[in-house]
Amino acid sequence: MTAPESGRRSAAWFAAEGRNGFIHRSWMRNQGFGPEVFDGRPVVGIASSWSELTPCNAHLRDVAEAVKRGVWEAGGLPLEFPVMSLGETLMRPTTMLFRNLMAMEAEETIRANPLDAVVLLSGCDKTTPALLMAAASVDLPALMVTGGPMLNGKFQGRDIGSGTDVWRLSEEVRAGRMSPADLSEAEGCMSRSRGHCMTMGTASTMACLAEALGMQLPGSAAIPAVDARRYALAHAAGRRAVALAEEGLRPSHILTREAFENAIRANAALGGSTNAVVHLLALAGRVGVPLDLDDFDRLTTEVPVLVDLMPSGRFLMEDFYYAGGLPTVLRELDEAGLLHGGARTVEGTTMREATADAPCWNREVIRTTAEPFRPAGEGTVVLRGSLCPDGAVLKISAASPHLLKHRGRALVYDRVEDYIAAADDPDLPVDENTVLVVRNAGPRGYPGFPEVGNVPVPKVLLAAGVEDILRISDARMSGTGYGTCVLHVAPEAAVGGPLALVRTGDWIELDAAARRLDLDVPAEELATRAAPPAPEAPERGWAKLYTEHVMQADRGADLDFLVGRSGDAVPRHSH
Template identity: 60%
Template sequence: MASSETSGKPALRSAEWFGTADKNGFMYRSWMKNQGIPDHEFQGKPIIGICNTWSELTPCNAHFRKIADHVKQGVLEAGGYPVEFPVFSNGESNLRPTAMFTRNLASMDVEEAIRGNPIDAVVLLVGCDKTTPALLMGAASCDVPTIVVTGGPMLNGKQEGRDIGSGTVVWRLSEEVKAGKISMHDFMAAEAGMSRSAGTCNTMGTASTMACMAESLGVSLPHNAAIPAVDSRRYVLAHLSGNRIVDMVNEDMRLSKILTRGAFENAIRTNAAIGGSTNAVIHLKAIAGRMGVDLALDDWTRIGRGTPTLVDLQPSGRFLMEEFYYAGGLPAVLRRLGENDRLPNKDALTVNGRTLWENVADAPLYNDAVIRPLDKPLVEDGGMCVMHGNLAPKGAVLKPSAASPELMQHRGRAVVFEDFDDYKARINDPDLDVDADSVLVMKHCGPRGYHGMAEVGNMGLPAKLLEQGVTDMVRLSDARMSGTAYGTVVLHVAPEAAAGGPLAAVHDGDWIELDAYAGKLHLDIEDEELQARLAAHDPTQASRRIASSGGYRQLYIEHVLQADEGCDFDFLVGCRGAEVPRHSH
């Protein structure tokens, strides 16, 4: 059988299956031929895996069959052979308790599917929130040539002739119903208009944020992040990605050449400029961990702080992803950063073989209202606020572009909820001892405490305060927050309460001091009192019921890392490579 080594190209992994004239090669080729594949497709062509998260239970990714077809056309045109395979589709919209719970499971699926199958490179079809990090984590552990193709955002939602954002409008309208500002009829009328095309959320939620992270990391072609899902240019990009992945095999452009320390620094700076989701903090750490890149929580302060938010998109601003694409998309943002010396590593390599700056230096920018100039930003300092203190020894985060400036420095008395069920039971109690200056505190919603660290950190405000016109309060928890949500919300407190973190020791009426600008989060009690309270707390109580249920849940509880470490499993961190397993025939 022909070998790629004779042509000066890197040896193909797939040749370990299809490139021999012995019994094993006979069987592997014969089984594949039952699909009607002719013999010449096995003659030294790169075999390109198309890793597909299509699922009708993941509405964001339900159009991926068509996208996969366009990738296949590109692969065939470039001289490769495409093979599509499914992996676990962890969609945020339907999956309980949260798609974050199965992010690591999906990454394991991807990693073992890549390593165990005869593929030389992979195209990752991603879209909904956790599919992007899950697939990149799995691919990073194998370090094969990899390119990301995102499904794209939905068209703008519509309600009463106005544009509305998917996700974000739910939080706003829900609060308005509780405050008596709109009727339940008006609330329900927005439902159909919010999601009116294929694609992911059209706000700068986690899905769009992670699409932007992929593009700024250099693992996708330019404009991948913002082209609307139903725009024909999305299919062109899929086709071109299929072309390019074949060349990447021939160039031996593995993922480790793209996902460098410099690439992650570019992504951190980009997240500040776009007003990206707090979830990016966890996901980038997890991806970096798989690649062996040392990325710390404090890097978000060192690299991101001082960066203005330029993109005026919901939930931080006014517009939606359609306008973002028409304004020039992420290349325009990167150009604006680079022209003002705000792009840390212009020479970072990207999957098309060019540097990040070569890709964007001449990018057109059509609308300064959507992508603002540096001297007229949406937020002067949009870098993620990382805080430490006796409440968060390993850190906590806050998204400044979604917060109320007057609450970024605040001192208030704690109103404590032991877990999410406690919060739901008491938040609208007329007798709840709470006022506008209070700090809402929720415990036991971290990785272990609420298996998967659900997006419940943006607690809805008490109905009686909404009726008084209160629109924001400081909220604090070890949970996460949806990228489509907004408010002065302190998240990812680490260690979490269920792991024995100081959050578990907060009592009703304790004074809490927040200074997001200075990176301070402090519980105003004596150290001796704090230690005494923690000594009396059983950190396993909240997770014992979950752990005792066995199965994947127990595996999760026993091995998940804390938020500052990316919430990966301890045994998954690191790059294990794509060495071909020994055959069994």
């Protein structure tokens, strides 16, 4: 289906003559629309991942209303529609199992309907990359509005952060230094407003990277969810969406190689989530931009960590916004020659124009490149070696310095559940030098690639005052997590990667500075070893399709048949 000579895509539905036009207009009018809304004005879809099962996105109905006001004001017709919602806090086995399903569902919904532009409403971790992937595949004019972070948590007179303090406080209880009653009190003090995690976890990271990519209006990523400026921003996004439909500015015009390099460097400066690696690789695959795992290391060797935020630092997203937010960080990078200032933004400006006058109101929270929070090279690094020939990642800023060059004996678990069951065993054979290996938690092995890479430190070590040990897995880690955790080991154990051959007692050596992770076992001995049986593959439904087609972590864990743009053309006439 193609649009008439007017060029408006929606006109193929609403300006059609005869039976087809009658059907499309008549059924829409049961919602109270008059004939004047079908006068050729741009139709702007509002893709909402609202759900009460996704607490981070549960306020997006209100955000959608603000977007609608902007669309109406600019002379467009706003039409809100639901897309699959992924809530990290409730969904099992992991929302990552469903990121590609959400992207596919949203892509098909956008393409199949009479839309000239789309506003993407997201919040929780996977909803942001999934909607960006969908929009990139359809390549209709699009922009994103994320729901914003919660207000700072407040507990016993101090700030606490979502995720980061969950791990910390629960470990305090396991170690006997905090009472269960205090933990219960903290539970009601942490998530005290609408919004997503207020640490620099995956939700905050991906919101910032949507802005760094140019797909979100400049200055919008960090506004707290309950701040009136969040709704003013959504109103402005509705107005801008109408202009995008008129201008024809598409994601493929914005999501260039330069935009991805900006996002990678921004993530390093933010001390952002390791999950950004997987999501950016998948998104780049959708638009055909060459991007590989080593780019995440090569492009950040000169980028210092500028932001003092949990889990790498002290502050939270509310503080970050008040200090200036992402535009301040991008301006710092641009002035240091670490940003492609000419990259386009969805606002129609260049990145340099959008951030040139960005102020900083708190240098404790956002530092300069001359006096950074952490030196260059302490973001996420990429490891290679005999244990991870296709790569692995390690977040240096969240790790313990004394473990960044380490050699120890492996303690191996085939399933994360087996380790969790043993973690509190007082006779567990571990010491501070043990290398804990948990496998079969990659894209195919679990299936779904869960956030279990930062498994808890054994209780016997916590009781002895040891708060961190080297942990290695083919899993991911929550962006709010911390610890010396090597993640995304590729190939994963379930497809026959070297991780499948590790045995308890083997020597493993990490040298983060040299970007090496090696299994110190002779090749001839490994050749005699049989890998443990791979987990049984799902037999039906989405999990079966996912397992058969998901690519490895170093390819973004997208489905192999979804790589590349499909465009906005409907395959065939509906009538």
